[in-house]
Amino acid sequence: MTPDENREIFATTPEGDVVEIVTLQNGPATARVMTWGATLQDFRLDGIEHSLVLGSPVFEPYRTRMRNYGAIVGRAANRIAGGRAPLNGTTLQLETNEEGRTALHGGSDGCGYINWQLAEASATSARFAVTLADGQGGHPGNLALTATYSLDAEGALTLEITGTTDAPTFCNIAHHSYWNLDGTPTLDGHTLQVDADSYLAVDAHKIPQNGPAPLAGTRFDFRQPRAITMATDAPGLDHNFCLRDPGTVMRPACTLRAAGLQLEIDTTEPGLQVYDGSGLNSEAPGHTGKPYGPHAGVAIEPQHWPDAPNHPDYPQITLNPGQTYRQVSRFHVTRI
Structure with a gap:
């Protein structure tokens, strides 16, 4: 497949944006990535009939109930309490796009909800680019982002994200695919193991209150493989795990298993x-031909910790002119 052959027009938005999809293939894997949100729209392994990520065969749902499915979200992924955050001696008031209470994923026009440019493509890789304007979602600075997806000969999908700015700003980018390895309506057949000994406990609004807490003895202890879904009276899972050996070097983050397949994720984050x-309800049919409901997939998002600007002891997300933000994550599905 030549570079021109693996590009197609997926849709044209009411605003006139042309949404393209590029199909990447290498080894046993095929990935389809669209310019809207630099979104992983479909990911398949040879011999497996279903997509391993939740998504839609048509574009319209990505503007509504499937906004985060496979998108790259930011410029400040996750939540900032009250949309208020200190930056260089001032307090920013960001758009509170989650029930008027918290700033979520960079606001209603964050990078997951706009059209990127397909800057470069080959049979096995594609680079997308977008610039978030000064003032977007209340954030200062023009933030230029790139996202490069590439498939290697093993079929592993590597995502490299970079960012530069012309004024101090926040930059915390996350890939937001929902994974489902067995193609069934729920995650009941899945187990997860996370390479973390601590996590951030959150309040009723999913805002962390303190520093890392030990996982031992909690519902969130995934140091050994265990089921993701639990009894209905168990606390829901929407939490940050503080990965071992923090730094800028790629290391294991987690392993998801189901139906003889395993997804291993490595990251620098x-x-x-x-x-x-638990709150999924796509309304529109997905790749399965039916709408996705609660627990149809698990979002596993390498990133910095939520609400970091309001917690000086957390890894910080400030990006200054002259610096380059860089995140690398690798998603590898194999048979076991």
């Missing part, structure tokens, strides 16, 4: 947000 999909 200090945190891993895991959401069990």
Whole structure:
């Protein structure tokens, strides 16, 4: 497949944006990535009939109930309490796009909800680019982002995200695919193991209140493989795990298993947000031909910790002119 052959027009938005999809293939894997949100729209392994990520065969749902499915979200992924955050001696008031209470994923026009440019594509990789304007969602600075997806000969999907700014700003980017390895309506057949010994406990609004807490003895202890979904009276899972050996070097983050398949995720990021999909309701049919409901997929999001600007002891997300933000994450599905 030549570079021109693996590009197609997926849709045209009411505003006139042309949404393209590029199909990447290498080894046993095929990935389809669209320019809207630099979104992983479909990911398949040879011999497996279903997509391993939740998504839609048509574009319209990505503007409504499937806004975060596979998107790259930011410029400040996850939540900031009250939309208020200190930056260089001032307090920013960001858009509170989650029930008028918290700033979520960079606001209603964050990078997951706009059209990127397909800057470069080959048979096995594609680079997307977008610039978030000064003032977007209340954030200062023009933030230029790139996202490069590439498939290697093993079929592993690597995502490299970079960012530069012309004024101090926040930059915490996250890939937001929902994974389902067995193609069934729920995650009941899945187990998860996370390479973390601590997590951030949250309040009723999913805002962390303190520093890292030990996982031992909690519902969130995934140091050994265990089921994601639990009894209905168990606390929901939408929490940040504080990964071991923080730094800028790629290291294991988690392993998801179901139906003879396993997904291994490695990342440079200090945190891993895991959401069990309890609130999912796509309304529109997905890749399965039916709408996705609660627990249809699990979001596993390498990123920095939520509400970091309001917690000086957390890894910080400030990006200054002259610096380059860089995140690398690798998603590898194999048979076991």
